[in-house]
Amino acid sequence: VGLFLFPPCTAHGGFRSLLRAGTGAGAALWRPPLLPLLLSVSAASPAASSGPAGSMSMSMSMNVFDRSMKRRQKGWAAALRDRQQFEYLRDEVGSRVADRVYDVSRTFPLALDVGCGRSHIAEHLNKDFVERLFLTDISEDSLKLKKESEIPTRCVLADEEFLPFRENTFDLVMSSLSLHWINDLPGALRQIHYVLKPDGVFIGAMVGGETLYELRCSLQLAELEREGGFAPHVSPYTAITDLGNLLGQAGFNMLTVVRPHHDHAGMGESNCAWNRKSMLHRDTMLAAAAIYKEMYGAKDGSVPATFEIFYMIGWKPHESQAKPARRGSANVSFGDLSKLNESPNTGDPKMG
16 A cells, blocks of 8 residues: 655654554655655555455445546645635535534544545644544645644545554544545445444545536436437435445444535546546537526526535444343333323323
Protein backbone atom coordinates (compact mmCIF):
# COMPACT_ATOMS: atom_id res chain seq x y z
CA VAL A 1 0.00 0.00 0.00
CA GLY A 2 1.31 3.47 -0.81
CA LEU A 3 1.33 5.10 2.60
CA PHE A 4 2.80 8.52 3.22
CA LEU A 5 2.36 11.09 5.95
CA PHE A 6 2.43 14.85 6.06
CA PRO A 7 4.12 16.86 7.48
CA PRO A 8 7.44 15.08 6.86
CA CYS A 9 8.44 14.45 10.47
CA THR A 10 9.61 11.18 11.98
CA ALA A 11 9.31 12.37 15.57
CA HIS A 12 5.87 10.85 16.05
CA GLY A 13 7.12 7.50 17.32
CA GLY A 14 3.73 6.27 18.48
CA PHE A 15 2.26 6.34 14.99
CA ARG A 16 3.90 3.12 13.84
CA SER A 17 2.11 1.16 16.57
CA LEU A 18 -1.24 2.14 14.99
CA LEU A 19 -0.49 0.46 11.65
CA ARG A 20 -1.36 -3.06 10.64
CA ALA A 21 1.51 -5.46 10.17
CA GLY A 22 2.59 -5.73 6.54
CA THR A 23 1.42 -2.31 5.38
CA GLY A 24 4.87 -1.46 4.11
CA ALA A 25 5.22 1.32 6.68
CA GLY A 26 8.72 0.66 7.93
CA ALA A 27 11.32 3.28 8.73
CA ALA A 28 10.57 5.24 5.54
CA LEU A 29 7.02 6.38 6.33
CA TRP A 30 7.49 9.85 4.95
CA ARG A 31 7.19 10.69 1.29
CA PRO A 32 10.41 11.96 -0.35
CA PRO A 33 9.70 14.92 -2.69
CA LEU A 34 10.09 13.01 -5.97
CA LEU A 35 8.76 9.59 -4.95
CA PRO A 36 5.85 8.63 -7.24
CA LEU A 37 2.47 7.79 -5.79
CA LEU A 38 2.01 4.11 -5.06
CA LEU A 39 -1.69 3.73 -4.46
CA SER A 40 -2.29 0.43 -6.20
CA VAL A 41 -2.79 -2.57 -3.96
CA SER A 42 -1.71 -5.99 -5.15
CA ALA A 43 -4.07 -8.86 -4.50
CA ALA A 44 -1.12 -10.71 -2.99
CA SER A 45 -0.26 -7.86 -0.63
CA PRO A 46 -0.54 -8.75 3.08
CA ALA A 47 -2.54 -5.58 3.64
CA ALA A 48 -5.00 -6.59 0.97
CA SER A 49 -5.56 -10.06 2.34
CA SER A 50 -5.55 -9.34 6.09
CA GLY A 51 -8.15 -7.71 8.25
CA PRO A 52 -11.92 -7.77 8.00
CA ALA A 53 -12.30 -7.08 4.29
CA GLY A 54 -9.95 -9.87 3.27
CA SER A 55 -9.07 -11.13 -0.17
CA MET A 56 -12.42 -12.86 -0.59
CA SER A 57 -14.29 -9.57 -0.12
CA MET A 58 -11.96 -7.84 -2.55
CA SER A 59 -12.31 -10.47 -5.24
CA MET A 60 -16.09 -10.68 -4.91
CA SER A 61 -16.83 -6.93 -4.74
CA MET A 62 -18.20 -5.13 -7.79
CA ASN A 63 -15.62 -3.01 -9.59
CA VAL A 64 -17.92 -0.12 -10.56
CA PHE A 65 -15.68 2.91 -10.04
CA ASP A 66 -12.30 3.78 -11.49
CA ARG A 67 -10.43 4.75 -8.33
CA SER A 68 -7.46 6.08 -10.28
CA MET A 69 -9.77 8.46 -12.14
CA LYS A 70 -11.37 9.53 -8.86
CA ARG A 71 -7.93 10.32 -7.44
CA ARG A 72 -7.17 12.52 -10.46
CA GLN A 73 -10.56 14.25 -10.24
CA LYS A 74 -10.07 15.08 -6.56
CA GLY A 75 -6.54 16.29 -7.18
CA TRP A 76 -7.72 18.51 -10.02
CA ALA A 77 -10.54 19.95 -7.88
CA ALA A 78 -8.23 20.60 -4.92
CA ALA A 79 -5.76 22.46 -7.15
CA LEU A 80 -8.35 24.92 -8.52
CA ARG A 81 -7.61 28.51 -7.57
CA ASP A 82 -11.33 29.19 -7.10
CA ARG A 83 -11.99 25.89 -5.30
CA GLN A 84 -13.76 27.66 -2.42
CA GLN A 85 -16.81 28.43 -4.58
CA PHE A 86 -17.34 24.72 -5.26
CA GLU A 87 -17.00 23.52 -1.66
CA TYR A 88 -20.22 24.91 -0.20
CA LEU A 89 -21.92 21.50 -0.11
CA ARG A 90 -18.89 19.74 1.36
CA ASP A 91 -18.53 22.44 4.01
CA GLU A 92 -22.22 22.29 4.90
CA VAL A 93 -22.28 18.50 5.18
CA GLY A 94 -18.98 18.53 7.10
CA SER A 95 -20.48 20.94 9.64
CA ARG A 96 -23.50 18.66 10.08
CA VAL A 97 -21.28 15.65 10.68
CA ALA A 98 -19.39 17.73 13.27
CA ASP A 99 -22.72 18.64 14.91
CA ARG A 100 -23.43 14.93 15.34
CA VAL A 101 -20.03 14.49 16.97
CA TYR A 102 -20.96 17.20 19.46
CA ASP A 103 -24.21 15.35 20.19
CA VAL A 104 -22.16 12.49 21.71
CA SER A 105 -21.40 13.54 25.28
CA ARG A 106 -17.78 12.41 25.48
CA THR A 107 -14.26 13.38 24.46
CA PHE A 108 -12.54 11.33 21.76
CA PRO A 109 -8.79 10.89 22.38
CA LEU A 110 -8.11 9.63 18.83
CA ALA A 111 -10.30 10.08 15.74
CA LEU A 112 -10.07 9.21 12.04
CA ASP A 113 -11.60 10.98 9.04
CA VAL A 114 -11.93 8.55 6.11
CA GLY A 115 -11.84 10.20 2.68
CA CYS A 116 -11.32 13.60 4.26
CA GLY A 117 -10.77 15.62 1.08
CA ARG A 118 -9.56 19.04 2.23
CA SER A 119 -10.66 18.28 5.79
CA HIS A 120 -14.20 19.62 5.70
CA ILE A 121 -15.15 18.08 9.07
CA ALA A 122 -12.09 19.00 11.14
CA GLU A 123 -12.50 22.74 10.57
CA HIS A 124 -15.79 22.53 12.51
CA LEU A 125 -14.37 20.53 15.45
CA ASN A 126 -12.38 21.67 18.47
CA LYS A 127 -9.82 19.91 20.64
CA ASP A 128 -12.16 19.82 23.63
CA PHE A 129 -14.07 17.04 21.83
CA VAL A 130 -11.39 15.50 19.59
CA GLU A 131 -7.88 15.46 21.03
CA ARG A 132 -5.99 14.00 18.04
CA LEU A 133 -7.09 13.41 14.46
CA PHE A 134 -5.86 11.31 11.55
CA LEU A 135 -6.91 12.28 8.02
CA THR A 136 -6.88 9.76 5.16
CA ASP A 137 -7.55 10.40 1.50
CA ILE A 138 -6.64 8.97 -1.89
CA SER A 139 -5.62 12.42 -3.18
CA GLU A 140 -2.24 13.85 -2.21
CA ASP A 141 -3.24 17.34 -3.36
CA SER A 142 -6.29 17.31 -1.10
CA LEU A 143 -4.15 16.45 1.92
CA LYS A 144 -1.51 19.05 1.09
CA LEU A 145 -4.19 21.74 0.76
CA LYS A 146 -6.22 20.70 3.80
CA LYS A 147 -7.99 23.35 5.83
CA GLU A 148 -6.58 24.54 9.13
CA SER A 149 -7.78 23.03 12.41
CA GLU A 150 -6.90 23.59 16.05
CA ILE A 151 -6.76 19.81 16.54
CA PRO A 152 -3.32 18.12 16.28
CA THR A 153 -3.57 16.34 12.93
CA ARG A 154 -1.68 13.69 10.96
CA CYS A 155 -2.34 13.01 7.27
CA VAL A 156 -2.15 9.54 5.72
CA LEU A 157 -2.27 9.08 1.96
CA ALA A 158 -4.23 5.85 1.58
CA ASP A 159 -7.20 4.48 -0.34
CA GLU A 160 -10.41 4.49 1.69
CA GLU A 161 -11.00 0.91 0.55
CA PHE A 162 -7.83 -0.31 2.32
CA LEU A 163 -7.40 1.28 5.75
CA PRO A 164 -3.88 0.54 7.05
CA PHE A 165 -4.61 0.79 10.79
CA ARG A 166 -4.64 -1.88 13.50
CA GLU A 167 -7.76 -3.27 15.13
CA ASN A 168 -9.29 -1.29 18.02
CA THR A 169 -7.31 1.89 17.30
CA PHE A 170 -9.78 4.79 17.10
CA ASP A 171 -12.45 6.12 19.46
CA LEU A 172 -14.26 7.88 16.60
CA VAL A 173 -14.32 7.38 12.84
CA MET A 174 -15.94 9.98 10.58
CA SER A 175 -16.55 10.21 6.84
CA SER A 176 -18.22 12.90 4.75
CA LEU A 177 -19.19 12.60 1.08
CA SER A 178 -16.62 9.93 0.26
CA LEU A 179 -18.15 6.49 0.72
CA HIS A 180 -20.40 6.74 -2.35
CA TRP A 181 -17.29 6.26 -4.53
CA ILE A 182 -16.27 3.01 -2.82
CA ASN A 183 -16.43 -0.17 -4.91
CA ASP A 184 -16.76 -2.46 -1.88
CA LEU A 185 -18.96 -0.50 0.52
CA PRO A 186 -19.73 -3.51 2.77
CA GLY A 187 -16.00 -4.22 3.04
CA ALA A 188 -15.20 -0.56 3.76
CA LEU A 189 -17.77 -0.49 6.57
CA ARG A 190 -16.28 -3.68 8.02
CA GLN A 191 -12.84 -2.06 7.98
CA ILE A 192 -14.18 1.01 9.77
CA HIS A 193 -15.72 -1.30 12.37
CA TYR A 194 -12.38 -3.14 12.62
CA VAL A 195 -10.30 -0.04 13.43
CA LEU A 196 -12.81 1.29 15.98
CA LYS A 197 -12.34 0.52 19.66
CA PRO A 198 -15.22 -1.25 21.44
CA ASP A 199 -17.90 1.35 22.23
CA GLY A 200 -16.38 3.54 19.52
CA VAL A 201 -18.73 5.35 17.15
CA PHE A 202 -18.83 5.82 13.39
CA ILE A 203 -20.50 9.03 12.16
CA GLY A 204 -20.76 9.48 8.42
CA ALA A 205 -22.55 11.16 5.54
CA MET A 206 -22.80 9.96 1.96
CA VAL A 207 -24.63 10.85 -1.22
CA GLY A 208 -27.37 8.41 -2.19
CA GLY A 209 -30.93 7.85 -3.29
CA GLU A 210 -32.28 10.12 -6.04
CA THR A 211 -29.29 12.45 -6.19
CA LEU A 212 -29.13 14.33 -9.53
CA TYR A 213 -32.12 12.48 -10.94
CA GLU A 214 -32.98 15.59 -13.00
CA LEU A 215 -29.62 15.44 -14.74
CA ARG A 216 -29.83 11.68 -15.23
CA CYS A 217 -33.27 11.86 -16.86
CA SER A 218 -32.33 14.80 -19.10
CA LEU A 219 -29.16 13.14 -20.40
CA GLN A 220 -30.88 9.81 -21.00
CA LEU A 221 -33.74 11.39 -22.95
CA ALA A 222 -31.34 13.53 -24.99
CA GLU A 223 -29.07 10.61 -25.89
CA LEU A 224 -32.02 8.39 -26.81
CA GLU A 225 -33.31 11.10 -29.13
CA ARG A 226 -29.99 12.05 -30.76
CA GLU A 227 -27.96 8.85 -30.62
CA GLY A 228 -30.48 6.02 -30.26
CA GLY A 229 -29.15 4.84 -26.89
CA PHE A 230 -27.64 6.12 -23.67
CA ALA A 231 -24.63 5.55 -21.42
CA PRO A 232 -24.37 6.26 -17.67
CA HIS A 233 -23.30 9.83 -16.95
CA VAL A 234 -24.49 9.96 -13.35
CA SER A 235 -22.97 7.45 -10.95
CA PRO A 236 -25.14 4.81 -9.23
CA TYR A 237 -26.08 5.54 -5.62
CA THR A 238 -26.99 3.49 -2.56
CA ALA A 239 -30.61 3.40 -1.38
CA ILE A 240 -31.33 4.41 2.21
CA THR A 241 -33.12 1.10 2.78
CA ASP A 242 -29.85 -0.72 2.07
CA LEU A 243 -27.60 1.44 4.22
CA GLY A 244 -28.96 0.33 7.58
CA ASN A 245 -28.64 -3.31 6.54
CA LEU A 246 -25.02 -2.78 5.45
CA LEU A 247 -24.14 -1.14 8.77
CA GLY A 248 -25.74 -4.01 10.67
CA GLN A 249 -23.93 -6.61 8.58
CA ALA A 250 -20.63 -4.81 9.28
CA GLY A 251 -21.18 -5.36 13.01
CA PHE A 252 -22.50 -1.97 14.15
CA ASN A 253 -25.39 -1.63 16.57
CA MET A 254 -27.58 1.21 17.90
CA LEU A 255 -27.92 2.42 14.31
CA THR A 256 -29.32 5.73 13.11
CA VAL A 257 -29.77 6.54 9.41
CA VAL A 258 -31.55 9.76 8.40
CA ARG A 259 -32.17 11.56 5.12
CA PRO A 260 -32.54 15.37 5.37
CA HIS A 261 -32.90 16.97 1.90
CA HIS A 262 -30.12 19.41 0.46
CA ASP A 263 -20.74 22.90 -8.99
CA HIS A 264 -20.50 19.17 -9.36
CA ALA A 265 -17.19 18.90 -11.29
CA GLY A 266 -15.58 21.61 -9.21
CA MET A 267 -16.18 19.50 -6.10
CA GLY A 268 -14.30 16.58 -7.64
CA GLU A 269 -17.61 14.72 -7.87
CA SER A 270 -17.62 13.94 -11.58
CA ASN A 271 -18.70 10.49 -12.69
CA CYS A 272 -15.91 7.91 -12.46
CA ALA A 273 -17.81 4.72 -13.29
CA TRP A 274 -15.79 2.37 -15.47
CA ASN A 275 -18.56 2.22 -18.10
CA ARG A 276 -18.90 6.00 -18.28
CA LYS A 277 -18.89 7.57 -21.74
CA SER A 278 -15.71 9.55 -22.40
CA MET A 279 -17.50 12.40 -24.18
CA LEU A 280 -20.90 13.83 -25.05
CA HIS A 281 -21.70 15.16 -28.50
CA ARG A 282 -22.53 18.86 -28.70
CA ASP A 283 -26.02 18.18 -30.06
CA THR A 284 -26.72 15.84 -27.16
CA MET A 285 -25.56 18.42 -24.62
CA LEU A 286 -27.77 21.11 -26.16
CA ALA A 287 -30.74 18.74 -26.19
CA ALA A 288 -30.12 17.73 -22.56
CA ALA A 289 -29.95 21.39 -21.50
CA ALA A 290 -33.25 22.12 -23.26
CA ILE A 291 -34.93 19.06 -21.71
CA TYR A 292 -33.58 19.91 -18.25
CA LYS A 293 -34.88 23.48 -18.46
CA GLU A 294 -38.25 22.43 -19.87
CA MET A 295 -38.90 19.65 -17.34
CA TYR A 296 -37.36 21.13 -14.18
CA GLY A 297 -36.54 24.81 -14.78
CA ALA A 298 -37.90 27.60 -12.60
CA LYS A 299 -39.52 30.81 -13.86
CA ASP A 300 -36.42 32.85 -13.02
CA GLY A 301 -34.31 30.73 -15.38
CA SER A 302 -32.58 28.68 -12.68
CA VAL A 303 -32.66 24.88 -12.57
CA PRO A 304 -32.71 22.67 -9.44
CA ALA A 305 -30.33 19.82 -8.69
CA THR A 306 -31.36 17.28 -6.06
CA PHE A 307 -28.79 16.01 -3.56
CA GLU A 308 -29.89 13.36 -1.07
CA ILE A 309 -27.43 13.11 1.81
CA PHE A 310 -27.70 10.13 4.16
CA TYR A 311 -26.36 10.66 7.68
CA MET A 312 -25.49 7.53 9.64
CA ILE A 313 -24.36 6.66 13.15
CA GLY A 314 -23.30 3.21 14.30
CA TRP A 315 -21.57 1.94 17.43
CA LYS A 316 -19.09 -0.88 17.86
CA PRO A 317 -20.60 -3.24 20.46
CA HIS A 318 -19.43 -3.14 24.08
CA GLU A 319 -20.79 -4.80 27.21
CA SER A 320 -21.57 -1.40 28.77
CA GLN A 321 -24.06 -0.49 26.05
CA ALA A 322 -27.81 -0.73 26.59
CA LYS A 323 -29.29 -3.93 25.17
CA PRO A 324 -32.84 -4.65 24.01
CA ALA A 325 -35.06 -6.42 26.52
CA ARG A 326 -35.49 -10.17 26.20
CA ARG A 327 -38.42 -11.12 23.99
CA GLY A 328 -41.53 -11.78 26.10
CA SER A 329 -40.17 -10.02 29.20
CA ALA A 330 -42.64 -7.09 29.06
CA ASN A 331 -45.03 -6.83 32.04
CA VAL A 332 -47.28 -4.09 30.60
CA SER A 333 -49.46 -4.49 27.53
CA PHE A 334 -49.65 -1.74 24.93
CA GLY A 335 -53.42 -2.15 25.16
CA ASP A 336 -53.31 -0.97 28.79
CA LEU A 337 -51.37 2.23 28.12
CA SER A 338 -54.55 4.27 27.66
CA LYS A 339 -55.60 3.36 31.22
CA LEU A 340 -52.55 4.97 32.82
CA ASN A 341 -54.22 8.41 32.65
CA GLU A 342 -57.48 7.26 34.24
CA SER A 343 -58.52 7.84 37.86
CA PRO A 344 -58.14 4.56 39.81
CA ASN A 345 -61.64 4.88 41.36
CA THR A 346 -63.90 6.23 38.62
CA GLY A 347 -62.12 5.33 35.46
CA ASP A 348 -62.38 8.99 34.41
CA PRO A 349 -59.33 10.72 33.00
CA LYS A 350 -57.16 12.45 35.61
CA MET A 351 -57.34 16.25 35.63
CA GLY A 352 -54.37 18.65 36.00
